[in-house]
Amino acid sequence: MWFANMRRKLLLGNWKMNKLSSEAKEFAIASRPLVQKAKENNIDLGVTPTYLSLAAVKENASKDMIVGAQNVHFNDHGAFTGEVSIPMLKEFGIDWCLIGHSERRTYDNETNEKCNAKIKVLIENNMVPVYCVGETLAQFEAGQTKAVVEEQVRVGLKDLTSLQVKELVVAYEPVWSIGTGKNASTEIAEDVCKFIRDVLRDMFGSVADEIRVLYGGSVKPENIKAYLSCPDVDGALVGGASLKIDSYEALLNNIL
Numbered sequence: 001m002w003f004a005n006m007r008r009k010l011l012l013g014n015w016k017m018n019k020l021s022s023e024a025k026e027f028a029i030a031s032r033p034l035v036q037k038a039k040e041n042n043i044d045l046g047v048t049p050t051y052l053s054l055a056a057v058k059e060n061a062s063k064d065m066i067v068g069a070q071n072v073h074f075n076d077h078g079a080f081t082g083e084v085s086i087p088m089l090k091e092f093g094i095d096w097c098l099i100g101h102s103e104r105r106t107y108d109n110e111t112n113e114k115c116n117a118k119i120k121v122l123i124e125n126n127m128v129p130v131y132c133v134g135e136t137l138a139q140f141e142a143g144q145t146k147a148v149v150e151e152q153v154r155v156g157l158k159d160l161t162s163l164q165v166k167e168l169v170v171a172y173e174p175v176w177s178i179g180t181g182k183n184a185s186t187e188i189a190e191d192v193c194k195f196i197r198d199v200l201r202d203m204f205g206s207v208a209d210e211i212r213v214l215y216g217g218s219v220k221p222e223n224i225k226a227y228l229s230c231p232d233v234d235g236a237l238v239g240g241a242s243l244k245i246d247s248y249e250a251l252l253n254n255i256l
Contacts, residue, residue, distance in 0.1 A: 007212050009228060010169065010235030011038070011251055012066065012130065013047040013242025014098065014216075024053035028060035030245040034252055035062035041256055044235075047242060048098050048130075051084055055092050068096030068130065071104060074117040086125050096128045100156060102175045112155035119156060123164045130169040130237070131156055132216070133196070137176035145174075146195055153199045162204040169212045170196055171237040177217030179239060189215045190230035197232055221250035228255055 019027070031045075038045040046066025049057050058067045073083040089097065099118050104110040115131065122129045133152040135145045149172065157165060172192050174184050184192075193213045200208035215227050216237030227233050241247045 007210065007234045008042055008044050009255060010044045010046070010066075010212055010214060011224075011255065012045075012068070012169075012171075012214065012235065012237050013248060014070065014101070014237055014239050015047060015049050015053075015243060016070070016103070016239060017050060018243055019049060019053055021053045021056045024049050025056040025060050027245055027248075028057040028065070031065060031248070032062045034245075034249055035065045037256075038252055039064050043252070043255060045252065046096065048096070054089070054094055058093050066096050067094055068098060068128075069094055070098050070101070072097050072099075072118060072122065074114070074121050076121075086121060086127065089127075090125065095126065096130065097122055098171075099129045099131050100152070101132045102134055102173055102178060106175075112152055115152075115156040116158050119168075120160065123160065123168070128167050128169060130171055130214075132171045132173050132237070134173040134175050134178075134217070140174060140176055145192060149192060149196060150199050153196060154203065157200075157203060160204075162207040165200070165204055166207055166210060169214060169235075170200070171214040171216050172196060173216035173237060179218065181218055183218050183223060184215070186226050186230055189227055190232055193230065194232040219251075221247060221254050224251050225254045 035045050048068040048070050069089050073080055073085050076085045076087050100110055100115040119129045133149050135148040139148050177184050196213050197208050200211055212234040214235040214237045215233045219236045219238045220241050224236055
């Protein structure tokens with residue numbers, strides 16, 4: 001429990017394919033007092049906008065707001081139409097990035113091996129990967145949750161050292177709970193997040209106690225406190241409830 005108390009809570013909004021750049025700017029300006037309130041309470045606050053809104057948020061939000069990308073390519077340049085590289089993100093001061101979100105795994109053939117390649121180059125460039133793992137409804141119903149999640153963690157973080165993964169964030173998002181209104185119980189969230197930490201401990205030793213593990217999947221203001229009360233849940237990756245400043249504020253207030 002000592003380590004659980006030492007890990008800073010993290011509230012991270014995933015905007016997915018939402019918000020025009022002008023709307024993102026409005027949100028960024030409105031979020032400034034929230035970031036200050038979070039900082040005073042030892043909580044990290046952030047959002048992951050679309051590529052086109054990254055600059056607007058970075059330029060208008062508090063300097064303490066985490067601004068992350070939703071994806072990145074593992075090559076730094078080349079003939080990869082439609083992709084964005086790490087140097088392009090760094091030019092805008094972006095140093096966080098989601099990797100392996102279930103929607104990218106489902107729609108864009110994001111494999112554990114691809115995630116591994118991306119995580120390695122992000123860490124080499126002193127950026128923070130937020131590595132998303134989680135099982136489908138069929139896998140959940142077949143009792144395969146831990147087998148699926150363990151493979152995602154072991155392959156996604158393959159060949160990394162304890163020193164390299166210290167700043168890494170892992171987000172457990174059961175696919176059957178994302179945007180469906182179906183919530184994993186707090187017991188399931190804690191059980192799987194603790195299991196992830198056990199796998200990390202087996203791979204990297206005691207540094208696992210410093211790695212933040214988030215829960216995501218239909219997180220709302222009314223249930224976030226229960227999730228974050230679990231000893232191995234260090235924060236939340238939130239979709240729809242992070243899009244409006246009032247619900248984002250309510251999420252923060254309900255953590256406090």
